[in-house]
Amino acid sequence: MKTLWLKFSKITRLLKQGRLSPLLKLTVVLGSVWMLYLLSELRTDWSLNYSKWEYTDVDGGPEKECNCSAILQGETKAVEKAKLLALSEDFRKRVRIPDEYYINAAKDCRNFKLSRKYLTFPLSKEEEEFPLAYSMVVHHKVQNFERLLRAIYAPQNIYCVHVDKKSESSVFAAIMAITSCFPNVFMVRRPVSVVYAAWSRVQADLNCMADLYNASTEWKYLINVCGQDFPLKTNLEIIQMLRSLKGQNNMESEQMSAGKKWRVTNVHELVNEEIKRTGKQKEPPPFNLPMFSGNAYIVVTRGYIRSVLEDDRIQMLIEWGKDTYSPDEFLWATIQRMPGVPGSTRPHSKYDMTDMNSVARLVKWQWHEGPQDSLEAVYSECHGQHVRGVCVYGAGDLQGIIAQPHLFANKFDINIDPIAIYCLEKYLRQKALAELH
Numbered sequence: 071m072k073t074l075w076l077k078f079s080k081i082t083r084l085l086k087q088g089r090l091s092p093l094l095k096l097t098v099v100l101g102s103v104w105m106l107y108l109l110s111e112l113r114t115d116w117s118l119n120y121s122k123w124e125y126t127d128v129d130g131g132p133e134k135e136c137n138c139s140a141i142l143q144g145e146t147k148a149v150e151k152a153k154l155l156a157l158s159e160d161f162r163k164r165v166r167i168p169d170e171y172y173i174n175a176a177k178d179c180r181n182f183k184l185s186r187k188y189l190t191f192p193l194s195k196e197e198e199e200f201p202l203a204y205s206m207v208v209h210h211k212v213q214n215f216e217r218l219l220r221a222i223y224a225p226q227n228i229y230c231v232h233v234d235k236k237s238e239s240s241v242f243a244a245i246m247a248i249t250s251c252f253p254n255v256f257m258v259r260r261p262v263s264v265v266y267a268a269w270s271r272v273q274a275d276l277n278c279m280a281d282l283y284n285a286s287t288e289w290k291y292l293i294n295v296c297g298q299d300f301p302l303k304t305n306l307e308i309i310q311m312l313r314s315l316k317g318q319n320n321m322e323s324e325q326m327s328a329g330k331k332w333r334v335t336n337v338h339e340l341v342n343e344e345i346k347r348t349g350k351q352k353e354p355p356p357f358n359l360p361m362f363s364g365n366a367y368i369v370v371t372r373g374y375i376r377s378v379l380e381d382d383r384i385q386m387l388i389e390w391g392k393d394t395y396s397p398d399e400f401l402w403a404t405i406q407r408m409p410g411v412p413g414s415t416r417p418h419s420k421y422d423m424t425d426m427n428s429v430a431r432l433v434k435w436q437w438h439e440g441p442q443d444s445l446e447a448v449y450s451e452c453h454g455q456h457v458r459g460v461c462v463y464g465a466g467d468l469q470g471i472i473a474q475p476h477l478f479a480n481k482f483d484i485n486i487d488p489i490a491i492y493c494l495e496k497y498l499r500q501k502a503l504a505e506l507h
């Protein structure tokens with residue numbers, strides 16, 4: 071600092087005596103302007119007025135037409151109004167943001183981050199000291215992706231984005247433009263073309279896991295998400311939950327039911343981008359490892375990822391699993407029960423964890439919905455729409471799902487119910503800013 075000051079006073083003296091070349095003069099002036107700019111940047115971040123990070127309705131939100139606090143409290147009138155609004159084609163068109171908007175807006179990164187209210191500093195020391203890694207696998211609906219990224223973004227975390235190789239070029243360009251605005255958000259090095267229920271779905275996550283493992287040694291836990299997930303908790307709540315796991319991984323992992331065994335006992339192949347049975351039987355898994363079922367979404371330690379990338383037994387399991395059906399629904403759950411994997415649990419059935427008891431993901435399956443007093447039902451009825459047997463949440467689902475312990479919920483879709491996402495993101499940001507006081 072002292073030498074810097076000496077240099078500075080020497081330069082000012084030379085400047086006064088007119089002994090500097092015009093080019094050097096210009097450099098000095100530009101340098102000083104830059105210093106002033108930096109100082110003003112620092113000052114804005116240090117000032118204690120956090121209201122500029124609150125979401126408002128300036129980004130075309132439906133706030134004028136519906137009342138998020140009433141919706142979050144489950145008030146029937148507000149929920150019914152939101153439902154009608156979401157059903158209107160005209161309204162959905164009005165709030166839709168085209169890919170081109172993101173391509174253009176993200177050209178000016180500073181303004182993009184400012185206007186979209188991305189957090190530019192860790193909200194607490196606790197969060198700063200507990201960085202997370204996110205693997206994000208997406209294929210369309212950039213608006214969904216950008217809102218998800220904004221909701222989970224914190225400068226201390228690190229994000230790998232896998233955009234499907236088959237995605238439209240505008241999707242790729244828009245997401246590329248957004249990621250290039252952040253030093254800690256990057257595109258996966260090796261994207262693949264993802265086929266439903268085939269190995270490629272796992273490979274997309276594996277490629278991001280490898281990149282995240284390589285990019286930083288700091289992060290403590292990895293969470294994988296898809297474009298239709300949304301958090302139910304703030305970053306602070308997420309890391310507090312993860313710390314309470316005391317180094318354990320968390321995911322659905324149960325004994326594989328007889329009804330699902332066919333998935334791993336038959337050889338499958340891709341025919342015209344669809345997965346089909348070949349009629350051949352598969353060899354048993356390496357080391358006769360017991361198989362477990364779960365889902366694609368996990369919350370795991372860095373040690374678990376190290377095992378996935380380096381443990382020879384797991385490399386053999388991965389090779390063996392490449393011609394199975396829906397390997398994402400057994401691979402992570404099976405690795406979680408292998409002795410020696412950091413954060414894993416024993417294979418005994420007493421350690422089974424259901425999706426409802428795991429915090430990784432809340433999914434409402436259509437055939438498990440029912441009224442509150444039902445002995446059969448697992449969760450309340452869907453207020454949105456069902457897609458492939460899964461509830462796409464409507465505004466009326468919010469009150470129930472934010473009360474769950476899960477960190478994330480699936481599915482949200484800006485084209486089906488934009489109000490559910492708008493109200494949820496607003497609620498989370500308000501909560502995160504309130505945690506500062």
Ligand SMILES: *[C@@H]1O[C@H](CO)[C@@H](O)[C@H](O)[C@H]1NC(C)=O
Nearest residue numbers: 117118119120121122123124
């Ligand atoms: C904080 O900033 C907002 C606008 O960004 C302004 O309306 C408000 O008065 C400020 N509050 C304080 C206490 O400075």
Ligand SMILES: *[C@@H]1O[C@H](CO)[C@@H](O)[C@H](O)[C@H]1NC(C)=O
Nearest residue numbers: 137138139140141143145148
């Ligand atoms: C929104 O709903 C809340 C909760 O019922 C109520 O207190 C508030 O006044 C409402 N706001 C508007 C603008 O209607």
Ligand SMILES: *[C@@H]1O[C@H](CO)[C@@H](O)[C@H](O)[C@H]1NC(C)=O
Nearest residue numbers: 281282283284285286287288
């Ligand atoms: C990541 O990979 C590159 C090249 O493969 C290597 O040079 C670098 O050391 C790796 N970084 C980490 C943190 O492993």
